Amino acid sequence: MNDSQPYDLIVLGAGVVGITTAYWAMRAGLSVAVIDRHPHAALQTSFANGGQISIGYAEPWANPRMPAKIFKWLFSKDSPLVFRPRLDWQQWRWIAGFLSQCRASASERNLIRIVELALHSRRKLREIRELEHIDHAHRQLGIIRFYRSQRELDSVRRAADLIQNHGCPCEVIGVERILEIEPTFHNHAHQLAGGVYTPQDESGDTHRFTQQLAANCSQRGVDFFYNTRATALLQTASDGIRAVETRSTDGYDEIEARHIAICLGVDSAPFLRPYGIDLNLYPVKGYSVSIPFGNSGGSPTVALIDDGYKLVYSNLGDHLRVAGTGELGGYRRDLDRHRCRGIIERVKEIFPDAGDFHHSRFWTDLRPATPSNVPYLGGSRYPNLWLNTGHGTLGWTLSAGSGDRLVSRILKSPGL
Ligand SMILES: Cc1cc2nc3c(=O)[nH]c(=O)nc-3n(C[C@H](O)[C@H](O)[C@H](O)COP(=O)(O)OP(=O)(O)OC[C@H]3O[C@@H](n4cnc5c(N)ncnc54)[C@H](O)[C@@H]3O)c2cc1C
Secondary structure: OOOOOOEEEEEEOOOHHHHHHHHHHHHOOOOEEEEOOOOOOOOOOOOOOOOEEOHHHOOOOOOOOHHHHHHHHOOOOOOOEEEOOOOOHHHHHHHHHHHHOOOHHHHHHHHHHHHHHHHHHHHHHHHHHHHHOOOOOOEOOOEEEEEOOHHHHHHOHHHHHHHHHOOOOOEEEOHHHHHHHOHHHHHHHHHOOEEEEEOOOEEOOHHHHHHHHHHHHHHOOOEEEOOOEEEEEEEOOOOOEEEEEEEEOOEEEEEEEEEEEEOOHHHHHHHHHHHOOOOOOEEEEEEEEEEEOOOOOOOOOOEEEEOOOOEEEEEOOOEEEEEEEEEEOOOOOOOOHHHHHHHHHHHHHHOOOOOOHHHOEEEEEEEEEOOOOOOEEEOOOOOOEEEEEOOHHHHHHHHHHHHHHHHHHHHHOOOO
16 A cells, blocks of 8 residues: 555556556556456456457448448347437437548548557567466467358458558458368358458457456555545646545545546546546447357357457357447446347357357446547546547457557656
């Protein structure tokens, strides 16, 4: 506990983004505190996500093909993307931003920025894993994104070329090659037109990774304030933030710091709004189903993406995690079992022996999404308040690199 001195850095939020930020700050020799309202790390959106570290999936959802698809899916309960309109101008502003990012030029620019950050992130994630001996059901067998129609496959060639040209090996492959890489497709190969294979992509359990990294940080001097809600930022007379006001079962408190990093996931936007920081960040709800293997031997070993249904498949050691779909409908986290059962039906169509479906676990949470899927990473209008949030569909993929980049920026700023 740092009783007298302010911390060098307070990290708000103990999801995968906050914990990797705290880790790099600790490694740089800073005194660090992490604050989260939950009793442990990674209990919100980083809890049961798709588990993929997928640079090959860097093309944002906002791309030129999406407006027509959205129109087709609009208001259908079973479509991969669902829109629930609300009287909330933040939602409509986000949609306007999303549509503007669907232009080919904007979408390609965003893709390139995401690939660049994701490549850095993969290097940093590997560094963490080696140094910290983290065991999180990690697999490095690549990822296959598969398509059912030749037209769909042809439409993603340009994005695949861009990803390849920017440093991530990425090949368009036929059905035979898919079967070589992942033989469990064999009975259902007739459903496929082909795929995009990124052989260096990975998968692993985000929750396990984040919890172990948090434990390592704690052992090496990072202070954790769990069950503690950040309620306000306390400003200095000049233009900075001097402390975070918190509330726990012990009541209200103030924790002082020289720098503060906002890693609050989907709560970042409402938290910052009273301070004149207006992030265009909105929740996009997703679901996951964890299917225990039991005695079945028909689960894929290689990580997969079913782009038509916006579902990702990751083998996490003793279960298959299938996650995805998107709902734009506000901050509610209620679990729609109909959506989860829909995911199970999709899995059974291709992998009927994937596992013990009766004992599947269902989960839902909110992706902190920007319209472009490019996160807010860097400074704010306050010189010592930093943003690392809005990682949308790729928070696990981008976390280690985002944390590293942010800490490098903080280290260059005055006041440390
Ligand atoms: C269904 C689904 C599948 C996904 N699949 C993948 C995938 O395969 N690969 C990938 O790269 N990404 C994936 N993602 C995205 C990824 O999970 C998120 O981008 C990532 O978890 C966001 O991490 P975070 O740390 O920003 O947010 P979070 O994990 O939500 O962490 C934010 C933390 O802030 C805390 N908090 C909020 N407000 C306060 C407050 N006032 N005081 C104290 N604490 C507070 C919360 O308790 C929480 O712990 C998926 C997401 C979903 C929903």
